[in-house]
Amino acid sequence: MTNDQAALVAGWLAATDIALLELNGPDGQWLIRNEGGKTTLTISSTRPALAVSASHSGVFLTHHPLQDHCLVQPETVVKEGQIVGLLQAGVLLLPVVAPHDGVFVHYLSADRTLVGYATPLFELRPL
Amino acid sequence: MIEVLSSTALATVQDLGRFGALGWGVSHSGAMDRLALAAGNILLGNDDNSAAVEIPIFPFRVRFHHACNIVLTGADHQARLDDQPLQPWLVAPVRAGQVLTVERGGPSRWQASRVYLCVAGGIDVPLALGSRSTQLRGQFGGYQGRTLQQGDHLPVGVASDLHCPAGMGVVPPALSMPLMVEGTQAIRVLRAAEYEAFTDHSCAEFWAKNWKITSQSDRYGYRLAGPMIEPKLPLELRSHGIVPGVIQVPHGGQPIIQMRDAQPSGGYPKIGTVIDADLWRLGQVQIGSSVRFVEVSWPEAVKALQDVTDWLEEVRRMVALGRTVQKGAGHDQ
Amino acid sequence: MAHDPVISMLGTTALLLEAHGETSLETQQTIWSLSAQVCNWPEVLEAVPGMNNLMLCFRKPPLDPQPLIARLLDAWRAAKPMAVEGRTIELPVVYGGEAGPHMADVMAHTGLDAHEIAEIHSAPLYPVYALGSHPGYCYLGGMDHRIATPRRKTPVLKIPGGAVSIGGFQTGVSASDGPSGWNTIGSTSMSFFDVTKQPPTLLQPGDSIRFRIERVVG
Numbered sequence: 049m050t051n052d053q054a055a056l057v058a059g060w061l062a063a064t065d066i067a068l069l070e071l072n073g074p075d076g077q078w079l080i081r082n083e084g085g086k087t088t089l090t091i092s093s094t095r096p097a098l099a100v101s102a103s104h105s106g107v108f109l110t111h112h113p114l115q116d117h118c119l120v121q122p123e124t125v126v127k128e129g130q131i132v133g134l135l136q137a138g139v140l141l142l143p144v145v146a147p148h149d150g151v152f153v154h155y156l157s158a159d160r161t162l163v164g165y166a167t168p169l170f171e172l173r174p175l
Numbered sequence: 176m177i178e179v180l181s182s183t184a185l186a187t188v189q190d191l192g193r194f195g196a197l198g199w200g201v202s203h204s205g206a207m208d209r210l211a212l213a214a215g216n217i218l219l220g221n222d223d224n225s226a227a228v229e230i231p232i233f234p235f236r237v238r239f240h241h242a243c244n245i246v247l248t249g250a251d252h253q254a255r256l257d258d259q260p261l262q263p264w265l266v267a268p269v270r271a272g273q274v275l276t277v278e279r280g281g282p283s284r285w286q287a288s289r290v291y292l293c294v295a296g297g298i299d300v301p302l303a304l305g306s307r308s309t310q311l312r313g314q315f316g317g318y319q320g321r322t323l324q325q326g327d328h329l330p331v332g333v334a335s336d337l338h339c340p341a342g343m344g345v346v347p348p349a350l351s352m353p354l355m356v357e358g359t360q361a362i363r364v365l366r367a368a369e370y371e372a373f374t375d376h377s378c379a380e381f382w383a384k385n386w387k388i389t390s391q392s393d394r395y396g397y398r399l400a401g402p403m404i405e406p407k408l409p410l411e412l413r414s415h416g417i418v419p420g421v422i423q424v425p426h427g428g429q430p431i432i433q434m435r436d437a438q439p440s441g442g443y444p445k446i447g448t449v450i451d452a453d454l455w456r457l458g459q460v461q462i463g464s465s466v467r468f469v470e471v472s473w474p475e476a477v478k479a480l481q482d483v484t485d486w487l488e489e490v491r492r493m494v495a496l497g498r499t500v501q502k503g504a505g506h507d508q
Numbered sequence: 509m510a511h512d513p514v515i516s517m518l519g520t521t522a523l524l525l526e527a528h529g530e531t532s533l534e535t536q537q538t539i540w541s542l543s544a545q546v547c548n549w550p551e552v553l554e555a556v557p558g559m560n561n562l563m564l565c566f567r568k569p570p571l572d573p574q575p576l577i578a579r580l581l582d583a584w585r586a587a588k589p590m591a592v593e594g595r596t597i598e599l600p601v602v603y604g605g606e607a608g609p610h611m612a613d614v615m616a617h618t619g620l621d622a623h624e625i626a627e628i629h630s631a632p633l634y635p636v637y638a639l640g641s642h643p644g645y646c647y648l649g650g651m652d653h654r655i656a657t658p659r660r661k662t663p664v665l666k667i668p669g670g671a672v673s674i675g676g677f678q679t680g681v682s683a684s685d686g687p688s689g690w691n692t693i694g695s696t697s698m699s700f701f702d703v704t705k706q707p708p709t710l711l712q713p714g715d716s717i718r719f720r721i722e723r724v725v726g
Contacts, residue, residue, distance in 0.1 A: 199641060201643050312642045365517055413677075
């Protein structure tokens with residue numbers, strides 16, 4: 049099921065008095081909780097998480113230089129192309145993006161670490 | 176074409192400024208943070224002097240009628256394209272029909288006031304006396320010589336064919352070139368002609384104390400609140416040319432820093448002038464916050480301007496390298 | 509040298525040259541002459557005459573400004589007053605009342621009544637010394653010192669276009685709405701600036717203004 053499909057189902061569920069919808073499939077489990085019209089989605093994928101690695105070297109940033117919070121929180125759904133981290137080289141910032149839709153698991157390199165080509169940066173679980 | 180959706184206050188089209196017209200009484204105008212504008216233009220492959228929208232009040236909403244690349248530089252903020260969050264200082268591709276919403280930022284490492292919406296191709300309003308900056312007093316230049324209103328349609332110029340990778344950006348200069356004194360934004364100042372005409376106590380207070388930017392501050396000038404600054408004898412000067420950064424002291428004893436829309440001449444006594452290299456920092460100071468003036472020598476002031484020029488050249492060099500990166504810096508293993 | 513002008517810096521953006529002595533038309537004509545010469549120097553972005561002074565904006569501030577200052581002083585000493593054949597514009601003025609919200613302050617400072625102030629103000633032919641302050645605004649020379657009144661303690665946030673004001677020993681007419689630290693004694697109507705024209709200003713240094721009393725209120 050894709051993100052958009054999940055959002056559609058969550059929307060339907062919110063209009064009911066059903067508190068929990070559990071969908072089991074070959075790739076894992078989708079849990080949609082409904083609390084008085086407010087829905088939350090938790091995905092437990094059985095597909096293995098893959099490490100996404102740096103294409104070149106630089107200083108890895110887990111948050112935007114202007115901010116104190118991480119660009120993405122653990123166990124969050126991300127879209128293909130979404131900026132998950134940054135690689136800084138001097139004044140230049142280059143984006144580290146999710147190569148496909150998935151669940152961002154966690155960072156594999158710490159903020160402000162110097163990384164090289166193929167250093168694992170974060171773990172992404174496919175949907 | 177960019178359509179203004181929100182009836183916002185005080186947003187104007189600005190480029191780096193209108194020069195050569197001071198002798199007709201036409202002030203420089205231009206972006207309050209010219210470094211943010213310049214960096215945005217470099218990232219998008221624009222001419223250095225392409226115009227952008229200066230946004231001082233939030234929220235600000237526009238719809239893009241055509242696909243283009245944009246970057247939001249200047250102050251930290253919270254922006255989204257339709258419902259997708261956008262990061263500051265990073266290039267973002269926009270599809271036709273998308274709505275950009277820019278809101279005030281949350282907690283940030285840099286407290287600043289103005290955001291610049293830079294577009295590939297620049298905001299293509301007609302030139303007036305050689306510039307696209309808005310001349311509010313004279314009601315010409317920029318978009319019809321006024322602040323933007325709901326329903327305005329801003330023309331966009333032709334983008335260069337330089338590759339602008341999505342997400343490429345620049346570290347904001349406030350972070351790489353900080354200037355603080357005891358937790359307060361520092362602003363470097365050179366003495367002006369009437370410095371010696373003020374009392375020793377006033378001069379000492381001028382450098383030692385924090386100066387609050389009062390709510391009566393805008394693109395014309397920042398009215399400061401702080402200790403009384405008094406001349407040894409009452410001064411009455413002849414009208415003479417002034418430039419952005421000149422710190423005047425009217426009879427009331429509270430200084431006014433002339434900013435980008437300030438009149439090109441005045442007659443109040445001048446205690447000092449903010450150096451050109453720090454005008455961008457000053458242009459970003461929030462109303463209600465404070466600055467501390469730091470005295471510098473002429474060679475130090477010239478060096479500071481060279482540092483700014485060097486920073487821009489470094490941005491140019493690194494962005495040229497960044498253009499050779501074809502996709503986001505990450506791959507599966 | 510005796511009576512050399514005072515030279516100071518306006519940050520790293522510009523240099524200011526202030527002529528010595530009482531404000532005079534002859535000194536202003538020397539400023540015009542110097543400005544015409546200096547505006548072509550490679551270091552100079554623009555040369556902006558003021559009231560017996562000249563501001564030079566730098567293209568790029570020199571690391572050592574002394575050679576430029578020395579060259580400027582030499583040019584000043586060699587400069588001759590440049591007479592300009594200008595034209596005269598007559599402006600009808602309503603003095604006092606709502607048109608002159610600060611007339612009372614000028615009366616209090618000078619000890620004269622509104623009619624006397626209007627008569628003294630409208631008597632001379634005022635040469636345009638320089639433009640500045642805002643688009644199309646003319647700084648005028650030759651105001652009678654009897655009606656001189658210091659600039660206001662705190663500038664007023666908005667006075668309308670057409671306002672006729674006194675600041676210190678000078679007088680002028682606002683070309684558009686905006687803030688001012690001067691004392692407004694009357695009002696006139698005239699278009700001083702049109703961005704579509706070349707040049708965009710109605711008046712140039714060397715032209716003259718004559719004020720004519722249309723009415724005095726109070």
